[in-house]
Amino acid sequence: MLRFLIRRALGALVVLILISAITYGLFWAVPRDPAMLSCGRDCTASALKIIHHNLGTDEPIYLQYWHYMVGIFAGRHFPVGNCPAPCLGYSFDESTPVWPIITGRLPVTISLAIGGSVVFLIVGVGLGMIAAARRGKLIDKVATTLSMFMYSMQIYFLGPIALAILVYGLHLFNNPAYVPFTENPWGWFVGLLIPWAVLATIFVGAYTRMTRSLLIEQFQEEHVKMARAKGMSTPFVFFRYAWRGALSMIITQFGMDFSSLLGGAIITEYTFSLQGLGAFSVEATDKSDLPSIMGIMLFGAALIVIFNAAIDACYAVIDPRVRLN
Amino acid sequence: MTRSLSGRALRYSACAIVASSALALSACSSGGGGANAGPKNNQAQAQQSEKKYSTTKVGTAADSNGPATPVPGAKNGGVLQTYEESDIGHYDPGQIYTANAQDIVSLFERGLTGYKMSNDGTKFTVVGDLATDPGTASNGDKTWTFHLKSGLKWQDGTPITATDIKWSFERLFDSGETNGPTYMQQWLSNTTGAGFRKFYPGPYKGKSLPDSVLSAPDNSTIVFNFKTPHADLPYTLAMPGYGAVEKAKDTKAKYDQMPVSDGPYQIKSHSLDKELVLEKNPNWDPKLDPIRHQYLDGYDIHYGHSTQDTTQRLEDQTGANAKAVSLGNPVDPNSADKVLTTPSIAKYTVQGYEPFNGTITYNMTRLKDYQVRKALSIAMPIKQILTAAGGASAGDLAGNYFSPTMAGWKQTDPYGKLKKPNGDPATAKAMLTKLHKTGMKVTLAYENTPAMQNAAAAIQTTLKQAGVNVQLKDIPRSTYFTQIDVVPNQYDMYMADWGADWPNGDTVIPPLFDGRQIATGANNTAHLNDPYVNKQIDKINAMTDVNQSQTAWQNLGEYILEKDLPGIPTYNWTQVQLYGKDVGGVVYNNVLAMLDPTRLFLK
Numbered sequence: 019m020l021r022f023l024i025r026r027a028l029g030a031l032v033v034l035i036l037i038s039a040i041t042y043g044l045f046w047a048v049p050r051d052p053a054m055l056s057c058g059r060d061c062t063a064s065a066l067k068i069i070h071h072n073l074g075t076d077e078p079i080y081l082q083y084w085h086y087m088v089g090i091f092a093g094r095h096f097p098v099g100n101c102p103a104p105c106l107g108y109s110f111d112e113s114t115p116v117w118p119i120i121t122g123r124l125p126v127t128i129s130l131a132i133g134g135s136v137v138f139l140i141v142g143v144g145l146g147m148i149a150a151a152r153r154g155k156l157i158d159k160v161a162t163t164l165s166m167f168m169y170s171m172q173i174y175f176l177g178p179i180a181l182a183i184l185v186y187g188l189h190l191f192n193n194p195a196y197v198p199f200t201e202n203p204w205g206w207f208v209g210l211l212i213p214w215a216v217l218a219t220i221f222v223g224a225y226t227r228m229t230r231s232l233l234i235e236q237f238q239e240e241h242v243k244m245a246r247a248k249g250m251s252t253p254f255v256f257f258r259y260a261w262r263g264a265l266s267m268i269i270t271q272f273g274m275d276f277s278s279l280l281g282g283a284i285i286t287e288y289t290f291s292l293q294g295l296g297a298f299s300v301e302a303t304d305k306s307d308l309p310s311i312m313g314i315m316l317f318g319a320a321l322i323v324i325f326n327a328a329i330d331a332c333y334a335v336i337d338p339r340v341r342l343n
Numbered sequence: 344m345t346r347s348l349s350g351r352a353l354r355y356s357a358c359a360i361v362a363s364s365a366l367a368l369s370a371c372s373s374g375g376g377g378a379n380a381g382p383k384n385n386q387a388q389a390q391q392s393e394k395k396y397s398t399t400k401v402g403t404a405a406d407s408n409g410p411a412t413p414v415p416g417a418k419n420g421g422v423l424q425t426y427e428e429s430d431i432g433h434y435d436p437g438q439i440y441t442a443n444a445q446d447i448v449s450l451f452e453r454g455l456t457g458y459k460m461s462n463d464g465t466k467f468t469v470v471g472d473l474a475t476d477p478g479t480a481s482n483g484d485k486t487w488t489f490h491l492k493s494g495l496k497w498q499d500g501t502p503i504t505a506t507d508i509k510w511s512f513e514r515l516f517d518s519g520e521t522n523g524p525t526y527m528q529q530w531l532s533n534t535t536g537a538g539f540r541k542f543y544p545g546p547y548k549g550k551s552l553p554d555s556v557l558s559a560p561d562n563s564t565i566v567f568n569f570k571t572p573h574a575d576l577p578y579t580l581a582m583p584g585y586g587a588v589e590k591a592k593d594t595k596a597k598y599d600q601m602p603v604s605d606g607p608y609q610i611k612s613h614s615l616d617k618e619l620v621l622e623k624n625p626n627w628d629p630k631l632d633p634i635r636h637q638y639l640d641g642y643d644i645h646y647g648h649s650t651q652d653t654t655q656r657l658e659d660q661t662g663a664n665a666k667a668v669s670l671g672n673p674v675d676p677n678s679a680d681k682v683l684t685t686p687s688i689a690k691y692t693v694q695g696y697e698p699f700n701g702t703i704t705y706n707m708t709r710l711k712d713y714q715v716r717k718a719l720s721i722a723m724p725i726k727q728i729l730t731a732a733g734g735a736s737a738g739d740l741a742g743n744y745f746s747p748t749m750a751g752w753k754q755t756d757p758y759g760k761l762k763k764p765n766g767d768p769a770t771a772k773a774m775l776t777k778l779h780k781t782g783m784k785v786t787l788a789y790e791n792t793p794a795m796q797n798a799a800a801a802i803q804t805t806l807k808q809a810g811v812n813v814q815l816k817d818i819p820r821s822t823y824f825t826q827i828d829v830v831p832n833q834y835d836m837y838m839a840d841w842g843a844d845w846p847n848g849d850t851v852i853p854p855l856f857d858g859r860q861i862a863t864g865a866n867n868t869a870h871l872n873d874p875y876v877n878k879q880i881d882k883i884n885a886m887t888d889v890n891q892s893q894t895a896w897q898n899l900g901e902y903i904l905e906k907d908l909p910g911i912p913t914y915n916w917t918q919v920q921l922y923g924k925d926v927g928g929v930v931y932n933n934v935l936a937m938l939d940p941t942r943l944f945l946k
Contacts, residue, residue, distance in 0.1 A: 051825060056521045061828075061864045064537040068518050098519045099596035112432050112615065113522075113599050122615055178651075186659050193656060193664075291426075293617045293647040301429060301616075304820070 026327040052308040107309030116313035127294035131279035133214040138221035146229025169223025177289035194290040232264035277325035281318030394694045397933040399467040407471030410629040414928040421945035424667040426648035435599040436586030438522040445583040446937040451604035452586035464930040477577035484572035484887040491563040496626040498604040505559035510590040517545030523584035533570040578845035607637040619644040638944035650675040657921035668922040676733035695931030698842035702910035720911035722771035722809040726764035727801035729914040741912035751893040768808035781810035785835040788816040848896020869909030
């Protein structure tokens with residue numbers, strides 16, 4: 019198990035280094051000088067030169083990359099200010115290190131991701147299990163149709179409608195807002211209820227269909243049929259054999275979805291004016307604040323790689339064959 | 344303001360160039376109505392706010408005395424919730440240039456001078472803010488002397504001194520101060536571009552500007568010595584980018600997130616990109632401030648709210664939304680018609696002009712023939728361009744290069760564009776036929792925003808009728824300036840706009856049309872280099888009478904438009920804003936190009 023984890027960790031590290039190198043290369047392929055963001059009105063060549071020096075972008079690209087990587091572990095000092103480790107660069111637009119911006123926005127994104135995940139896991143997986151257990155029955159058809167409907171929905175469509183009806187029409191809720199959980203748990207819950215519901219909707223459809231099809235597939239497996247033939251109870255067979263067989267795929271998909279959400283639920287955050295990583299990535303892209311874009315990219319990539327490694331570790335627990343492979 | 348991006352999110356305060364609307368600067372327009380259609384509903388038209396022209400003048404010592412003129416019906420108390428597009432990013436006065444930032448920092452940062460607005464928003468007077476008057480000129484406007492009011496204090500109770508003021512200007516020379524205006528640095532060092540940084544490296548290494556340039560002979564006197572006359576210095580110093588900084592509390596880069604207040608409010612907390620909470624500054628004395636009020640207990644400024652979001656909230660007018668405003672977000676263009684034609688909502692709108700003026704700029708390096716530029720101008724469908732930007736709520740058709748916010752502005756229309764705003768392709772075609780230019784190809788560059796794309800399509804269609812084959816060059820917003828600013832470049836025409844830093848032509852004509860400033864990254868994207876114009880610029884800059892120079896700039900603008908035609912004006916920017924019904928004192932400030940935040944109260 020330890021060897022497996024070490025192997026996965028080293029693999030993840032290589033992937034992250036590759037991503038960082040490629041991203042950094044692309045960073046400078048963009049035909050926009052990010053220094054212009056800090057350049058005011060008289061943006062002459064000499065003014066740009068000063069800003070490039072301030073932000074350390076006047077060095078050869080390989081040296082910049084090296085300093086960037088070192089800065090992640092050791093921090094950096096720019097003429098315009100200190101950037102403590104882990105330094106993911108200095109935002110041209112915000113005149114502040116990127117890492118504190120990311121960590122400042124992370125609670126919003128984590129709250130959104132966790133709440134949305136809880137909703138879509140419970141509802142989506144639950145509906146899928148019921149549909150599989152009652153395959154061909156009315157409830158299966160209702161669940162399948164409903165999941166198809168939800169799967170075809172878009173957040174940018176559902177969100178404004180939810181606001182128009184629940185907030186501005188019926189006045190059942192206040193405008194969605196993020197309140198730190200540590201300050202006001204009830205305010206946190208109520209403020210994010212609509213975003214959670216809307217975010218979960220599109221996932222519910224996908225998870226319902228996935229769970230249903232995986233379970234039905236499991237029902238056809240020889241070992242499940244054998245268990246039934248031996249007279250084991252339906253619930254026991256369902257959860258002990260079929261469910262466990264389907265679980266690894268559900269976890270895999272959930273791991274990827276959850277890590278993507280932690281990278282920022284862009285449309286949901288924008289729709290509900292929540293200042294998470296998704297909104298930050300949109301703002302940074304809109305302004306071509308390349309250090310910020312770079313930071314978000316790396317952070318998001320790291321999350322996905324780490325979660326995938328964690329999921330692989332979970333496999334080893336769920337499915338002993340993984341260790342042998 | 345400076346160059347803007349599409350969407351009116353960031354407008355710079357003095358001047359900018361290309362594009363359409365995202366961050367705003369400030370200014371006026373050609374008088375509501377005109378050629379562009381107004382609201383369709385007469386009843387709503389009667390109830391909604393109107394765009395008002397404003398006038399600006401330099402005041403006296405008497406005008407500079409506090410307190411500010413009371414706002415009728417004002418009440419004390421309460422915390423106002425405001426919802427803004429994005430964090431202004433910079434709080435250090437030296438880094439302030441965008442309109443959004445200028446508006447918000449006016450609550451807690453003050454300079455030597457400032458704009459005092461009448462209660463109806465139509466009259467602006469440049470007055471002494473920290474200073475006792477708008478300044479005393481001598482030596483042919485090369486020397487300016489200011490005296491600080493007695494009793495001024497920073498939020499920590501420390502007296503504000505001339506040493507602080509001198510320090511505030513010295514620190515602008517530091518290489519870390521790159522976002523703010525550079526007029527004062529260039530004037531004090533008698534340099535152009537970023538040359539001032541070689542003249543003086545800033546005060547952080549222990550060196551001070553010589554007294555021959557900037558001196559503080561006593562605790563309350565500050566003297567500026569320039570090599571050339573600067574008659575409109577009171578206007579320049581009114582830019583929030585020249586706000587005062589307490590020397591003892593200057594934390595350099597960190598100051599940008601937590602400045603020390605000398606205004607009616609101070610920063611209680613700031614969560615980057617999320618929220619700025621302001622509370623009363625106990626050491627602010629209303630008797631020493633002719634501009635601001637302190638009716639509210641504080642402001643809770645929420646960042647990250649799109650125009651769609653704020654429009655929806657403020658249309659709602661119930662609960663907490665009735666007690667809220669957006670200082671900077673305009674009404675969402677998609678909702679503007681509904682807002683302006685629904686009487687129950689329209690009555691909670693204010694409108695005004697911004698200092699921006701749009702043009703289709705011609706690249707004179709490529710389009711060398713005046714007659715060709717004239718034919719293109721005559722065919723240009725400026726009404727469709729305005730319609731694409733949002734119609735009547737986005738602006739008024741323009742006849743010249745100046746926004747109506749400019750002092751001495753007058754409507755002119757040498758090419759008859761206001762009479763034929765849809766363009767006159769038949770006449771243009773006849774002109775081009777004579778020139779043997781029918782079928783000519785021109786490249787039009789524009790930002791790839793929906794408004795710009797629609798405008799470009801309209802231009803292409805209309806100019807095709809004139810026998811011009813317009814090749815559209817759709818450029819991502821993030822790289823637009825980089826490509827347009829290059830000298831030379833491969834485009835024949837660009838969609839552009841510009842806003843004045845203060846309502847005088849010297850922040851419009853020289854940056855846009857001085858042939859000696861043609862360079863990559865500079866703002867003369869038309870590449871106009873007319874020796875007469877260059878000579879006139881020097882002549883007007885040397886004038887010591889502001890009123891005389893204002894007229895001279897207007898006249899020079901007219902000359903450029905009629906004789907050189909480096910671009911055809913399209914529309915003057917205007918803005919419509921909504922506010923909660925329980926918020927009082929709401930007036931659109933033409934100079935700030937946003938709601939005036941210093942006079943608001945809760946009913």
